[in-house]
Amino acid sequence: MSYSTTPQAASAETGPATATRKLHPLVELHCDRTWFEELQNRLARGGPWDDWTLYQLTMEAEQAKRIESFDQLLCLRSLPSFEPMAHQISTARKVVHEMGGRAILADEVGLGKTIEAGLVLKEYIVRGLAKRILILVPASLVLQWVRELNQKFGISAVAQKKEHTWGYDVVVASIDTAKREPHREIVLGTDYDLIIIDEAHKLKNKKTTNYQFANLLRKKYCLLLTATPIQNDLDELYNLITLLKPGQLGGQSEFAANFVVDKRLPKNEDQLQEALSTIMIRNRRGDGGIHFTKRFVKNIPLLLSEEEKALYDAVTGFVRERYDESGGDMSSMLSLVTLQREVCSSRDAVFLTLVNLFKKTAEDSPLRPKIWELVEKIRNIKANTKAEKAMELVKEFNDKVIIFTEYRATQEYLLQFFRAQNMIAVPYRGGMNRGKKDWMMDLFRGRAQVLIATEAGGEGINLQFCHHMINFDLPWNPMRVEQRIGRVHRLGQKEDVKIYNLCTLGTIEEHIVNLLHEKINLFELVIGELDHILERFEKGDGSLEQKLAKVLLEAGNDTALKEQLNQLGSSLSRIRDEVKTVQVPYAPAPDLLVQLDSLGESVEVRP
Amino acid sequence: MNEKQVHKFVNRYLEATECSILEKSPAHFTVKLSPHADRELTNRPYYWSFVDRVNAEPETMTFLFVTDKEKYDAAEEAKTNAAAVDASVSEQDAAANAALGRSLGFIHGSLAAPARVPREDLYYGARKLDQLFDAAKAKGSFVYLFQEPAKRSGNPFNSSPYTAWLGVNMRVEFACDRKREEIHCFGVSLATGQCVEQFYDRLLAHKLTPRLPANIHITKNGISFNKALGLVEQALERKLRSYDYGWAENASTRLEEELARISGYYEPLLHNALAENKPAIEEQFTQRQSEIRWQYEPRVTMSAINCGIFHLEGID
Numbered sequence: 009m010s011y012s013t014t015p016q017a018a019s020a021e022t023g024p025a026t027a028t029r030k031l032h033p034l035v036e037l038h039c040d041r042t043w044f045e046e047l048q049n050r051l052a053r054g055g056p057w058d059d060w061t062l063y064q065l066t067m068e069a070e071q072a073k074r075i076e077s078f079d080q081l082l083c084l085r086s087l088p089s090f091e092p093m094a095h096q097i098s099t100a101r102k103v104v105h106e107m108g109g110r111a112i113l114a115d116e117v118g119l120g121k122t123i124e125a126g127l128v129l130k131e132y133i134v135r136g137l138a139k140r141i142l143i144l145v146p147a148s149l150v151l152q153w154v155r156e157l158n159q160k161f162g163i164s165a166v167a168q169k170k171e172h173t174w175g176y177d178v179v180v181a182s183i184d185t186a187k188r189e190p191h192r193e194i195v196l197g198t199d200y201d202l203i204i205i206d207e208a209h210k211l212k213n214k215k216t217t218n219y220q221f222a223n224l225l226r227k228k229y230c231l232l233l234t235a236t237p238i239q240n241d242l243d244e245l246y247n248l249i250t251l252l253k254p255g256q257l258g259g260q261s262e263f264a265a266n267f268v269v270d271k272r273l274p275k276n277e278d279q280l281q282e283a284l285s286t287i288m289i290r291n292r293r294g295d296g297g298i299h300f301t302k303r304f305v306k307n308i309p310l311l312l313s314e315e316e317k318a319l320y321d322a323v324t325g326f327v328r329e330r331y332d333e334s335g336g337d338m339s340s341m342l343s344l345v346t347l348q349r350e351v352c353s354s355r356d357a358v359f360l361t362l363v364n365l366f367k368k369t370a371e372d373s374p375l376r377p378k379i380w381e382l383v384e385k386i387r388n389i390k391a392n393t394k395a396e397k398a399m400e401l402v403k404e405f406n407d408k409v410i411i412f413t414e415y416r417a418t419q420e421y422l423l424q425f426f427r428a429q430n431m432i433a434v435p436y437r438g439g440m441n442r443g444k445k446d447w448m449m450d451l452f453r454g455r456a457q458v459l460i461a462t463e464a465g466g467e468g469i470n471l472q473f474c475h476h477m478i479n480f481d482l483p484w485n486p487m488r489v490e491q492r493i494g495r496v497h498r499l500g501q502k503e504d505v506k507i508y509n510l511c512t513l514g515t516i517e518e519h520i521v522n523l524l525h526e527k528i529n530l531f532e533l534v535i536g537e538l539d540h541i542l543e544r545f546e547k548g549d550g551s552l553e554q555k556l557a558k559v560l561l562e563a564g565n566d567t568a569l570k571e572q573l574n575q576l577g578s579s580l581s582r583i584r585d586e587v588k589t590v591q592v593p594y595a596p597a598p599d600l601l602v603q604l605d606s607l608g609e610s611v612e613v614r615p
Numbered sequence: 616m617n618e619k620q621v622h623k624f625v626n627r628y629l630e631a632t633e634c635s636i637l638e639k640s641p642a643h644f645t646v647k648l649s650p651h652a653d654r655e656l657t658n659r660p661y662y663w664s665f666v667d668r669v670n671a672e673p674e675t676m677t678f679l680f681v682t683d684k685e686k687y688d689a690a691e692e693a694k695t696n697a698a699a700v701d702a703s704v705s706e707q708d709a710a711a712n713a714a715l716g717r718s719l720g721f722i723h724g725s726l727a728a729p730a731r732v733p734r735e736d737l738y739y740g741a742r743k744l745d746q747l748f749d750a751a752k753a754k755g756s757f758v759y760l761f762q763e764p765a766k767r768s769g770n771p772f773n774s775s776p777y778t779a780w781l782g783v784n785m786r787v788e789f790a791c792d793r794k795r796e797e798i799h800c801f802g803v804s805l806a807t808g809q810c811v812e813q814f815y816d817r818l819l820a821h822k823l824t825p826r827l828p829a830n831i832h833i834t835k836n837g838i839s840f841n842k843a844l845g846l847v848e849q850a851l852e853r854k855l856r857s858y859d860y861g862w863a864e865n866a867s868t869r870l871e872e873e874l875a876r877i878s879g880y881y882e883p884l885l886h887n888a889l890a891e892n893k894p895a896i897e898e899q900f901t902q903r904q905s906e907i908r909w910q911y912e913p914r915v916t917m918s919a920i921n922c923g924i925f926h927l928e929g930i931d
Contacts (some may be wrong), residue, residue, distance in 0.1 A: 029852075031852070031856060031915055032860045032863060034863045034864060034867045034913055035860060035914060036915070037852065037915045037916075037917065038914065038915070038916045038917070039848055039916075039917050040916065040918035040919070041844070042918075043783070043918065044840075044844050044919075044922075046756075047840075047923075051759075051840075057923075058754050058756055058757050058758050058921075058923075059631055060758055060760055060824075061630075062628070062631055062632075062752075062754045062755030063755040063758050063921055064627075064819070065624060065627060065751040065755055066751045066752045066755035066756065066920065066921050067784055067815065067921070068620075068624060069624070069747075069751060069752070070784070070798065071798060072616045073748070074786075074796050074798055075796045076795065076796075077795050078789075078793045078794070079793070085739060085740065086740020087740060088739070088740065089738075104793070105793070108792045108869065108873075108911065109792055109910070110910075135793075137792075137793075137794055162740055162741060162742050164742065199909075226902060226906060228906060228910045253873075253876065254877055254880040254881065254903060255876040255877055255879045255880030255881075256876065258879070258880075259879070259880055259883050259884065261883075
């Protein structure tokens with residue numbers, strides 16, 4: 009008994025079941041008569057007739073659901089389990105009541121753009137204005153969105169997996185999937201009541217297929233989420249707005265004439281701000297408030313036991329040898345460097361890799377006995393220095409602790425180790441299905457004191473209830489380190505976060521910890537800064553990880569290694585300083601070219 | 616809807632669908648669903664199609680419906696605290712868990728519990744409650760009822776006259792990019808064509824039954840159903856015409872502005888475009904225009920929530 013609001017349907021509805029007439033010069037009245045037909049049907053057949061109590065309950069439910077006025081935020085009354093922050097509510101209100109449901113949500117990182125989008129989404133659903141909803145996000149965030157919408161907002165969102173998933177009302181998908189056939193045709197053939205695009209700054213270039221795809225989508229309401237609407241170039245902003253409201257800043261040439269001096273320098277900023285204010289909201293962190301709880305980082309230097317050291321040296325020698333033999337071919341060497349890193353983690357990790365390596369080499373290869381020698385060395389190791397230290401720390405905290413490791417084998421070993429000492433620990437890894445992950449999370453929240461997560465588990469879990477974290481070993485990709493920390497150190501964390509890095513002296517690990525800690529000052533960066541640093545650093549030639557591996561292999565001896573790493577480190581800290589000061593000549597807000605202060609409120613984020 | 620209203624709603628639903636309530640307090644129900652309610656509420660279409668195909672005896676689910684989370688949790692906590700005194704049981708439990716843990720890895724406490732009784736918190740906005748709303752509507756849309764005679768007439772040959780009414784609860788939606796709703800309840804006497812508002816409230820004052828009471832006779836219908844429908848729609852339309860349409864005027868203004876803005880963007884674009892690109896741009900132009908209309912065009916829709924034929928005492 010509802011009136012469909014899609015454009016095609018609106019024009020097609022002329023059947024006898026609806027009558028349409030003018031109610032007001034501007035307003036048509038649609039009379040839905042399907043109920044009357046059904047009533048007559050049942051009268052003719054003599055039933056079946058429904059129950060009087062249920063008839064009354066239906067009315068009661070409808071009266072409770074009735075939308076009394078145009079301008080309330082109704083979603084709030086159906087979300088008793090969580091309380092959005094004031095700026096999130098006012099943002100949702102503004103989008104729905106003043107912006108007609110098309111907006112760029114450009115809050116700074118950490119202020120809850122997802123929550124704002126969720127509120128808008130819920131509001132339209134509650135009001136019956138949106139039913140078919142598409143949410144496009146980076147692949148790594150799909151599940152997080154689904155969970156958040158289901159748990160916080162009670163919206164039955166579904167992650168797009170198979171072709172038939174598109175049939176659901178609320179679908180979360182990655183744009184890279186959606187734009188490919190066979191999905192493309194389905195998505196472009198649907199009229200969506202609401203489309204949300206997260207990380208929308210990735211659509212800044214209108215020549216990309218993603219942009220063109222987004223531009224083809226048919227939608228009624230639309231939200232674009234990004235913390236950095238203008239990073240490099242004013243055209244980016246123009247392109248984003250064209251997705252939402254073509255012409256809002258005039259045609260391309262008018263825009264260029266009215267608002268742009270140079271592609272990085274705006275003019276007529278007041279007018280530009282005014283034009284933006286009807287389409288963009290940007291809340292910023294307040295200056296005075298405590299943004300987040302603090303991070304305390306402690307490196308815990310450990311000396312390898314004699315047997316462990318022997319293994320490390322042997323493996324290092326082995327890796328060097330192979331590198332020299334290969335004549336500098338990097339591609340096959342990366343896995344060998346992994347060996348070195350694994351020794352620093354646990355013998356189990358390195359053992360597994362060695363066994364695999366052994367299997368891969370030909371039977372008559374001279375390598376085989378050498379590998380076997382290494383395995384023999386593993387046999388000699390009786391204890392794991394790091395694991396013992398970790399145990400000691402956990403006992404000392406007497407509180408929830410999350411331990412991160414890069415390696416599955418290490419994870420298994422630690423589970424065994426902790427269990428043997430009567431400490432309840434649960435695993436968490438990327439390969440687990442959602443149900444199992446949730447279960448592990450519940451166990452950790454409840455009775456387990458320790459969660460042991462591998463890297464893949466780093467994304468998509470929120471652990472605000474825990475504020476101790478041990479990096480059993482460190483990934484070489486700083487982003488991944490940041491993701492680890494981000495699991496614990498986020499909005500909602502009420503305590504200062506304590507991070508412990510276990511670091512074996514005299515190994516590559518020592519250098520890495522030094523690099524990440526001292527040079528990038530990774531552990532104390534403001535959220536979001538790392539993105540910029542890495543983007544610049546990695547421009548052109550390979551990731552930090554690859555560069556590290558290269559340095560490591562090429563350096564002949566320890567001093568050379570130190571020097572090379574130092575160079576790498578200082579270029580990183582230089583970039584870091586640049587990122588902090590860059591763009592100041594253009595605008596006081598360092599990350600954006602245009603002053604957007606009037607487009608939102610300043611929020612004191614208190615944990 | 617506050618907790619009390621939800622509680623009352625759930626109670627009435629469970630009773631109307633003949634579910635067996637195993638336990639209840641002002642804050643919760645533990646209930647074994649009736650087959651009918653199970654079909655509506657548990658999302659198990661495969662299970663039910665299986666039961667239907669092989670004619671098996673259905674095993675319905677048992678739920679814990681919590682209508683007042685705070686109260687219920689407080690009560691439960693008090694209970695567990697009391698139980699904690701009985702330490703021997705928990706010790707045994709721990710031993711069992713440890714044994715299971717050795718062989719199965721880690722074991723969730725609830726696995727050791729006997730039968731699973733899923734808990735659902737029912738509050739306004741909860742999905743389960745929405746499902747209850749829908750379930751009520753699925754079987755509460757079309758009724759055919761008689762008023763129970765107020766008093767037994769002494770004379771068995773005395774027949775009281777009844778009138779058939781078409782009763783309908785109408786929802787009116789006023790929508791542009793925003794929306795509000797009203798509910799109007801009409802009743803039309805099929806005997807006389809008299810049309811009254813707030814008919815639903817009048818119904819609530821009576822006792823109604825699906826069975827034809829003894830010793831009544833129903834007055835002959837004076838008007839057709841179609842006529843009755845026309846009367847309802849006319850009455851409602853008359854009412855709607857007297858409303859203020861400022862909101863629609865605003866929406867239309869916005870619509871015009873938006874359309875102008877889009878034209879301002881696409882027309883120069885079309886003008887300068889190469890001939891081969893024109894069709895694509897034009898298509899996008901029309902698409903954007905129709906999106907904007909879809910978004911802003913003011914419209915009013917009336918549809919029925921539910922309806923029925925009601926036989927009431929008297930001739931009106």
